[in-house]
Amino acid sequence: MSLEKITQAQLDAYNAQDLDAYCAFFTEDVVVADVGGGVNLEGLIAYRERYAGAFAKFPNNRADLLGRMILGNTVIDHERVDRGDGVTPVFEVAAIYTFRGDKIARVDFAK
Numbered sequence: 001m002s003l004e005k006i007t008q009a010q011l012d013a014y015n016a017q018d019l020d021a022y023c024a025f026f027t028e029d030v031v032v033a034d035v036g037g038g039v040n041l042e043g044l045i046a047y048r049e050r051y052a053g054a055f056a057k058f059p060n061n062r063a064d065l066l067g068r069m070i071l072g073n074t075v076i077d078h079e080r081v082d083r084g085d086g087v088t089p090v091f092e093v094a095a096i097y098t099f100r101g102d103k104i105a106r107v108d109f110a111k
Contacts, residue, residue, distance in 0.1 A: 003099055004068065007075045010104065015062050017055040023048050027105045035096065035110040060084025066092070073099045 001009075010025035023044060032041035041047060054061065060083070067078040075097045082090045094110040 001102065003070055003073070003075050006099075006102060006104075007068070007077065007097055008065075011063060011065060011077070011079075014051075017059065017061070019048065019052055019055060022051060025104055027100055027103045030104060031106045033106070033108050035094075035108045058083040058085060058088075075099070 006025060010022060013021035013025070026044055026047060028044045029042070030044055030047050031039055032047065033039045041050060061081070062084060063079045063081045065077055066080055069076045077095045077097070078092065079095060080090060080092050091111070096108040096110070097104045098106040098108075
């Protein structure tokens with residue numbers, strides 16, 4: 001499966017709030033950081049916990065793809081995120097996914 005299809009499948013799982021399917025796209029040692037900042041999450045257990053909490057808190061959460069670029073083993077998505085709670089403002093992020101094989105090993109967010 002191409003990196004583009006894998007990235008789309010993980011976005012689809014995220015939007016479906018299917019935690020098991022979503023987490024299956026990431027390596028056991030996944031790292032999450034902010035662009036230009038420090039690491040703020042390490043490991044799939046912590047990743048799963050973060051998104052279990054986010055899905056519970058925002059059951060109508062949705063990320064819409066605005067653009068995608070693929071360079072080597074990196075996929076950069078421009079996304080618009082709506083928490084769907086009618087309170088939290090809609091926001092945009094760039095999610096930079098670095099792959100190791102067919103799994104995402106690192107995610108850097110620009111907000």
